[in-house]
Amino acid sequence: MxxxxxxxxxxxxxxxxxxxxxxxxxxxxxxxxxxxxxxxxxxxxTAAYRTAMAEALSDATAPTALQYSVSEGYRPLRDWIVQEMARSGVTCTADNILITSGSQQALDYLGKLLLSPGDTALVNWPSYMGALGAFNAYEPRYDRLNGNAGPAEFAAAAAAAGGRVKFAYLSADFGNPTGETLDLAGRQALIDLADDLDIAIIEDNAYQRLRYDGEPVPSILALEIARKGSIENCRTVYCGSFSKSLAPGLRIGWVCAAQDAINRLVLLKQAADLHSATLNQVVTAHVAQSVFxxxxxxxxxxxxxxxxxxxxxxxxxxxxxxxxxxxxxxxxxxxxxxxxxxxxxxxxxxxxxxxxxxxxxxxxxxxxxxxxxxxxxxxxxxxxxxxxxxxxxxxxxxxxxxx
Structure with missing residues (x-):
């Protein structure tokens, strides 16, 4: 054939x-x-994972760890992520968290959620190739986020191509591939741009905890919450991951966003794989709580x-x-x-x-x-x-x- x-x-x-x-x-x-x-x-x-796996497969925990779970993710892990987000100034609840099979799955879902063929995604030049690969399936065009264009130019170019601008994607902290960090003024300007264009911001923050020197900069989501008072008023979708901070093989990531966006992503999760592996989530929660x-x-x-x-x-x-x-x-x-x-x-x-x-x-x-x-x-x-x-x-x- x-x-x-x-x-x-x-x-x-x-x-x-x-x-x-x-x-x-x-x-x-x-x-x-x-x-x-x-x-x-x-x-x-490894030792912490070995202990966590034994605990997850104990007589008391195994019925949960080996069973189907809710699409949103294992509640104790989501509760831990709420605390982790609070460390960086993001006030949210477990209802603002969706567990994904790595942050790569989150990027795929966001492309599916937001992009129609011909729509524009604003990305850094260069940008993480995994994000480009995830978005490509939904047939967007790309425009250069770190260029000199303003809202009117972006909107006009998107309309001329038969679509509209849907989101800006970037890794603000030590981004892949350049290792560069967007400064505070740049983050504030990005929020202004997104407000002017009425688009989402996808903040891919897989490396945020791996800072070796310099002063930390608040996440884009934290800055937007400070402006707008609540995560429910924000357009930033934060993608986090345990792949760089703990271990990549379990494929556990998360999305933190307004409940309206999370609820739609849950529908995509249910259609794709029902939920991320329960055992991996239980083990990750144990390790995060004990040694993170x-x-x-x-x-x-x-x-x-x-x-x-x-x-x-x-x-x-x-x-x-x-x-x-x-x-x-x-x-x-x-x-x-x-x-x-x-x-x-x-x-x-x-x-x-x-x-x-x-x-x-x-x-x-x-x-x-x-x-x-x-x-x-x-x-x-x-x-x-x-x-x-x-x-x-x-x-x-x-x-x-x-x-």
Whole structure:
């Protein structure tokens, strides 16, 4: 059968994730990889999960942990998230929380909820490729959020394309891929823009707890609540995740938003998978309640040191004409190469000649532009492999330029 003839038109916009493909390189012992934006498995709170799993499967708890659950999510976990949101200035209740199978599922649901074909999504340039992949299925067009356009220009461009602007999406803290943080004035301006356009804000905050230096900036949702008095008056949808702070394999994320938005997302959840895995939610609640603060403090210490190692190595090894970000947190450093270079071509040569891996930057741009960029992750390596890997990358760049 020729399957191509019956695929929906949306499949033409869906592409394989370059990062998922590059993760296969982690199994090759001679490759030093800065590609996958993944936590160090040596830092997982394994003992706490082992204890939590035993507790979840005890005679008293197993009937709950192994049973169907409500679509909104396991109530003790949602209650813990309410407390976690309160730490950052977001006053809400469990009715404002939906548990999802990772924050990636939340992005898919939000695309389905908000986008009709031809509508406009405002995104950073570059933006998280997983978000672009999630939204692509719903056939939007993209406009550049961090450009110079104002509400009138955005609205006119969207109308000319046969749709309207529906939301602005961004990672405000140490965003993937650049590691950069939107300052307080930028967050306030974004709320103004969203009010003027009457659109939603999707705040993807997977890295918020991984700050290594600098002063914390309130989340966009917290700032909007401070303006408008209640989460029920807010247009910001906050997406959180345990993947970077605890462990990604259980696939537990959440959405925090006004109840009207949550209620609609629950309908999508019921149609998709009924609810996220109950056992995983029970275990995550136990681990979060028992070790979260101490564990995240340890992550900040370790990842902060590794960020410093990468930045120092880049200072030593990068040739003239290469620039990079200096993130205050998160997992990534973003390199801009000389204009004539292409990150994908560099990757092929770097793998063949130097056995070093990274993510080419083009996939992070909605229009496939800016090929002279690459993303590095610093979470997996200590001093020796970090120094060697960046030295290899420097040689690869010099060889590319010489050729």
């Amino acid at each position: 020729d399957w191509q003839q019956i695929f929906a038109s949306r499949m033409m916009r869906m592409k394989a994730s370059e990062i998922r493909e590059l993760l296969k390189l982690l199994d090759q012992p001679d490759i030093i990889s800065f590609a996958g934006g993944i936590p160090d498995p040596a830092l997982f709170p 603060e101490d564990h995240v403090a340890g992550l900040r210490q370790t990842y902060g040191r590794r960020r410093d190692l990468m930045l120092a190595a880049l200072d030593r090894e990068m040739p003239d004409g290469v620039t990079w970000t200096r993130p205050q947190g998160g997992m990534f450093v973003w390199l801009t190469l000389p204009a004539q270079m292409d990150g994908a071509t560099l990757l092929a040569q770097a793998l063949a000649d130097e056995k070093v891996a990274f993510v080419p930057g083009r996939a992070f741009f909605a229009d496939g532009s800016n090929g002279n960029t690459i993303r590095l992750s610093f979470t997996l390596h200590e001093a020796a492999p970090m120094d060697e890997g960046i030295a290899r990358l420097g040689r690869a760049i010099r060889n590319y330029r010489a050729a």
